[in-house]
Amino acid sequence: MEEKLSLLLDFFITLTMGGLGFIVYYQQKKSFTNKLFLLFTISLVTWVNFNFFENWVKDESLAKIFLKLDFMSAPIGVFFISLFLINFPRPESRIALKKSLFLFAPAFLASSFAASDLIIKDVFFENDKIGFYDGTFFYLYALVIVGYSFFGLGVLSWRIRKSNKKEKKQMKLILWGFSIMLVFFMVFNLALQNYVSKVIFRVNTFSPILLIVITGYAIYKHQLFNIKVFSAQLMTLLIWVFIFLQFFFINNWMNYVVTSITFFIAVFFGILLIRSVKNEIDKKEELEIANNKLLKMDEIKSEFISMASHQLRTPLTSMKGFLSIMKKGVYGEVPESLNEPVRFIEAANDRLIMLVEDMLNVSQIEAGRMSFNFKKENVNEVVQEIFHSFTVMAQEKNLKLEISLAKRLPKISMDYGKIRETISNIVDNAIKYTQSGSVRMETIRKENVVQIVISDTGIGIDKKGFEFLFDKFARGEKAQEIKKSGVGLGLYLGKRIIEAHQGKIKVKSEGREKGAIFTVELPIDKK
Incomplete structure (x- = not known):
């Protein structure tokens, strides 16, 4: 029963962590931060499974293979975590490709050496648990793991000091999550693997969950994806995981059929729910974009009216002045036959002046530029x-x-x-x-x-x-x-x-x- 429960927990961790990584990634596929989050999630899921199966399988030769894979995957995992920490929270702050390759070199070498006897000289089994003897380069390997970890922590700590209030909170969360996982990883994998029981050692397997949950929360708080879509996807994923895990407790074919039908129904309606929420969000975003365009056009229109009104006001005022002078006979007596047309022109000009003034005032009020002399x-x-x-x-x-x-x-x-x-x-x-x-x-x-x-x-x-x-x-x-x-x-x-x-x-x-x-x-x- 204990072995079955352990396997169940491993499946739960794998599905939850992997699902969370893909959910975050699919919110914004082009985001460099989201891509790195997916990569470090996959690398951690891989390491968790190798770490778990090295003590779960009964075959000793297979356990040795999983132990080797455990040590090979660890450097890759901490590399992607460090790369993520360097680039969080702004995707545009990504480091250059050459620098990324340079940073990857130690991880690649450590992973390659882990496949040989240079890291793990030999293995032994005691109390149904695998142990190992240190190889020639074991401490160099440990230094690479610790180096990546402290490098990521150092860069993150340095960036916290230079970030704004909102970013500081998110980055501090990740700093704490990463620090806790690092402590678990170093204590159990590098120091105590040969000395603690299998049950206690499995506590180490669950430590990445805390980091991934905290990181996912920090990405959400930084608003790198829509919370409604994310919530719908996460809740649907958890429902699928819990229904799927029931297969481990089925005792007869009837329960198997019922659980299978329930699972497929949950998958079908879950997909419909996610699509429905996503379509709703997409439509709202389209409306928001259209509204912003309309507001921009309205602003341009107001600017145009303001400019046109300014340009029209001067000639209209001049016309009013000349008409007034003309009526007074400054340019000679106005023939009686022209009195009526001049009056009509003056009235039309006055209406235009009032219209221009009104339009100018409206544009100034809407732009918040109208001044008052109280x-x-x-x-x-x-x-x-x-x-x-x-x-x-x-x-x-x-x-x-x-x-x-x-x-x-x-x-x-x-x-x-x-x-x-x-x-x-x-x-x-x-x-x-x-x-x-x-x-x-x-x-x-x-x-x-x-x-x-x-x-x-x-x-x-x-x-x-x-x-x-x-x-x-x-x-x-x-x-x-x-x-x-x-x-x-x-x-x-x-x-x-x-x-x-x-x-x-x-x-x-x-x-x-x-x-x-x-x-x-x-x-x-x-x-």
């Missing part, structure tokens, strides 16, 4: 100034423009120009989209905020319109019918400006043709 200002002064500037426009449409200012309003911290721009846009919309009736402007103090309320008797807003009212380039159907020249940036820009003031902008409307009420809230300083 000062203590009186809201009533802003509203009164806007009222006077829109009086003529309201009179031209036969609308009643009303104003009501709260008394003794405290001054609040705001950017006077940008608040004026925001409120002006709301009043402009109210007048444009009100065919008859009135537009009212008022200021109100409520607790810790000052409210600027603009109400009208215009076209109103339906339920559908509320969904996109403050979106970029959004305009209602009715608004487009009345005025086709708008682009729908004003409210979007206004909301962002008010939010930058830690304020709010709200809107109410009972529906089509029932008017609208816009309320801008700006916080009063707590001091």
Whole structure:
């Protein structure tokens, strides 16, 4: 029973360690670190099995072969471990091929000599356990093993000092795991193999598990592969291993059939699970890549709009200046027949200037580059100034423009120009989209905020319109019918400006043709 249990444990170690190595490798096949992890896992699995079978087989000649293979595989194993330690955690830090071959030379020589009598002179059997007599080069062989081990530990320790906080934690984990395995390996294989019992000696066989588990965890923490895929693969592997190990305890053919069916079902659904998780992750990664591309394109678009707006603003401002001078008669009296065309040109130019300013402001806000000049200002002064500037426009449409200012309003911290721009846009919309009736402007103090309320008797807003009212380039159907020249940036820009003031902008409307009420809230300083 003891021999059967030992064999069972060896199978478990082999399948688990080997499976973990391949799982890590298949996460990123091109990663040099993952390739080295697979190589040192395979070399350790090979050494563990040779080490185990040298004391498990009953045939003495076969036991001698396994002992030789044990000593031949050990230098190769420590070489790959050292190479892994040198290159962890950054794959790009790989050492040159010539240096790798140079480092491999001692391992190759030690492994070759282990096949001869220079390392192991002879073997003996005592208490059902194999032992050996030291060969001429045994201590040189031991020096190679110890040299590789301390070289790997030394390089890792040196790199720990130069690494960042995150890398330090992962590298320290590997340092501890490797150190523990090294102690077990040296004590049991090189010093105590001839003196301890077979049962105690087998403790040495399990020491690489700790190193591989810790290393796998460190690679995961360094995010060299996706944890969801890795977890699914690891759990599936463990289920397969545990079901497979049941074959060692089967006593009759019925149990064998049931276990076989269970194993094949587990393999089938395990593969489906892994593929499903991997497909899900791949799709998410594709979406993330596409989203990043869209964000990049949006950034490029914003940069282009910003640049174009800057280039357009200068000639438009010049045109406005020349038109103003022309109207004053500086270049001679303007014929009466040209007054109307000049007025249309001036109006169109003003609309273009406003559009360019809005687009420039939008691009600056989205890029986080809009600057604000916050000062203590009186809201009533802003509203009164806007009222006077829109009086003529309201009179031209036969609308009643009303104003009501709260008394003794405290001054609040705001950017006077940008608040004026925001409120002006709301009043402009109210007048444009009100065919008859009135537009009212008022200021109100409520607790810790000052409210600027603009109400009208215009076209109103339906339920559908509320969904996109403050979106970029959004305009209602009715608004487009009345005025086709708008682009729908004003409210979007206004909301962002008010939010930058830690304020709010709200809107109410009972529906089509029932008017609208816009309320801008700006916080009063707590001091």
